[in-house]
Amino acid sequence: xxxxxxxxxxxxxxxxxxxxxxxxxxxxxxxxxxxxxxxxxxxxxxxxxxxxxxxxxxxxxxxxxxxxxxxxxxxxxxxxxxxxxxxxxxxxxxxxxxxxxxxxxxxxxxxxxxxxxxxxxxxxxxxxxxxxxxxxxxxxxxxxxxxxxxxxxxxxxxxxxxxxxxxxxxxxxxxxxxxxxxxxxxxxxxxxxxxxxxxxxxxxxxxxxxxxxxxxxxxxxxxxxxxxxxxxxxxxxxxxxxxxxxxxxxxxxxxxxxxxxxxxxxxxxxxxxxxxxxxxxxxxxxxxxxxxxxxxxxxxxxxxxxxxxxxxxxxxxxxxxxxxxxxxxxxxxxxxxxxxxxxxxxxxxxxxxxxxxxxxxxxxxxxxxxxxxxxxxxxxxxxxxxxxxxxxxxxxxxxxxxxxxxxxxxxxxxxxxxxxxxxxxxxxxxxxxxxxxxxxxxxxxxxxxxxxxxxxxxxxxxxxxxxxxxxxxxxxxxxxxxxxxxxxxxxxxxxxxxxxxxxxxxxxxxxxxxxxxx
Numbered sequence: 266x267x268x269x270x271x272x273x274x275x276x277x278x279x280x281x282x283x284x285x286x287x288x289x290x291x292x293x294x295x296x297x298x299x300x301x302x303x304x305x306x307x308x309x310x311x312x313x314x315x316x317x318x319x320x321x322x323x324x325x326x327x328x329x330x331x332x333x334x335x336x337x338x339x340x341x342x343x344x345x346x347x348x349x350x351x352x353x354x355x356x357x358x359x360x361x362x363x364x365x366x367x368x369x370x371x372x373x374x375x376x377x378x379x380x381x382x383x384x385x386x387x388x389x390x391x392x393x394x395x396x397x398x399x400x401x402x403x404x405x406x407x408x409x410x411x412x413x414x415x416x417x418x419x420x421x422x423x424x425x426x427x428x429x430x431x432x433x434x435x436x437x438x439x440x441x442x443x444x445x446x447x448x449x450x451x452x453x454x455x456x457x458x459x460x461x462x463x464x465x466x467x468x469x470x471x472x473x474x475x476x477x478x479x480x481x482x483x484x485x486x487x488x489x490x491x492x493x494x495x496x497x498x499x500x501x502x503x504x505x506x507x508x509x510x511x512x513x514x515x516x517x518x519x520x521x522x523x524x525x526x527x528x529x530x531x532x533x534x535x536x537x538x539x540x541x542x543x544x545x546x547x548x549x550x551x552x553x554x555x556x557x558x559x560x561x562x563x564x565x566x567x568x569x570x571x572x573x574x575x576x577x578x579x580x581x582x583x584x585x586x587x588x589x590x591x592x593x594x595x596x597x598x599x600x601x602x603x604x605x606x607x608x609x610x611x612x613x614x615x616x617x618x619x620x621x622x623x624x625x626x627x628x629x630x631x632x633x634x635x636x637x638x639x640x641x642x643x644x645x646x647x648x649x650x651x652x653x654x655x656x657x658x659x660x661x662x663x664x665x666x667x668x669x670x671x672x673x674x675x676x677x678x679x680x681x682x683x684x685x686x687x688x689x690x691x692x693x694x695x696x697x698x699x700x701x702x703x704x705x706x707x708x709x710x711x712x713x714x715x716x717x718x719x720x721x722x723x724x725x726x727x728x729x730x731x732x733x734x735x736x737x738x739x740x741x742x743x744x745x746x747x748x749x750x751x752x753x754x755x756x757x758x759x760x761x762x763x764x765x766x767x768x769x770x771x772x773x774x775x776x777x778x779x780x781x782x783x
Contacts, residue, residue: 712748
């Protein structure tokens with residue numbers, strides 16, 4: 266039996282939110298399928314014809330009296346018919362049946378078992394279709410079969426399905442970013458063209474040049490209008506037309522994909538499987554981009570339900586969850602996004618069984634300026650009591666962690682976050698005298714991170730600080746030069762002598778000088 270995390274339905278925001286999938290489903294429900302022609306061409310049996318025809322006319326009564334036959338017919342039709350419009354209609358009908366009564370999921374499982382049919386196979390096969398509606402409605406039905414009944418999805422099918430959801434998120438997230446980049450480019454061209462051709466006039470009719478802020482506001486306004494035109498906004502109903510068909514941009518289905526994942530991750534048995542397909546990294550990668558608030562909410566909801574498992578809560582910040590969510594918290598204007606981020610942070614402190622992990626999470630939040638955001642939130646009034654309670658809880662925990670924080674704890678957290686800055690600890694000679702040797706702990710963990718940052722970061726401040734820290738390490742630890750060479754760090758520091766940023770070049774030069782001292 267699936268053990269789902271109980272959450273109030275209104276907090277899931279899964280079914281009610283407007284999406285392209287539901288807009289299309291509303292149109293598909295109005296279709297009339299000529300089932301007689303299918304029977305005459307022997308594509309369906311007379312038994313299936315009678316069942317689907319009657320189901321079209323009197324669904325509730327007929328289903329109650331002939332449940333096994335209805336399940337058998339629907340599975341037959343999904344498995345053997347191929348025309349897109351017909352498959353779309355059957356999927357909407359089936360989804361409506363499940364939505365009306367969740368207990369029908371078990372009915373499907375039981376009937377398929379008696380018929381020795383696989384309930385998962387037909388819908389997993391439909392995930393390979395070209396039609397976006399068929400793919401995403403099949404995915405939605407699979408999620409309901411997996412979460413609303415007593416049977417769990419078999420492991421091999423589960424891994425395939427979760428990999429599918431992960432790939433769909435990645436693909437749709439990329440499509441969203443590409444579309445927004447094109448819109449930004451297009452609107453920038455419009456602004457430059459308009460400014461060059463016509464200029465701007467004040468209320469006296471004199472020409473003037475707009476400020477940068479005005480240009481940015483104009484660009485944002487145009488981008489938002491263009492975004493609505495292509496159906497990119499939340500709840501957009503303006504579908505593009507092409508050859509008489511409705512054309513939906515790929516990224517429009519990202520909300521539907523995220524909803525399926527929200528359902529799946531409420532079941533504890535499915536959470537580790539999602540981590541196993543590297544799902545958390547995908548969530549974080551998309552959240553680090555500028556997706557709209559609805560997608561933000563849904564993906565953070567997925568992180569939240571994952572953190573109810575103590576083992577996953579303990580590992581979560583290895584994926585830089587805290588820095589990414591702290592950034593979103595500082596920018597977000599939507600109360601429900603604020604609420605879900607605070608709920609994740611609370612779980613990251615409450616759920617890990619190892620108190621040292623909870624302490625590390627607190628320190629990471631302090632490092633990411635979460636205390637400052639909490640103090641701002643304390644000044645606001647919220648209708649949601651959970652927000653107020655979480656703000657109070659987090660403020661108390663983080664304040665306590667600050668009092669217990671040693672300078673090395675602070676430094677280690679900053680390095681692990683990958684977000685180096687010129688905090689006071691870096692420039693403290695006392696700190697390096699006392700702690701340089703501690704960079705060797707856990708198989709040179711912190712030193713390896715510094716070298717990795719020098720190799721991968723594009724940020725001039727991070728590179729400058731990393732060069733400085735490595736220089737201080739070799740200055741204060743007698744065997745530091747040898748260790749750094751073993752880790753390949755010396756060569757990487759030297760490469761930055763030619764960096765385009767003068768501050769990076771300067772810090773790299775100082776570090777090299779310390780490395781060369783005999």
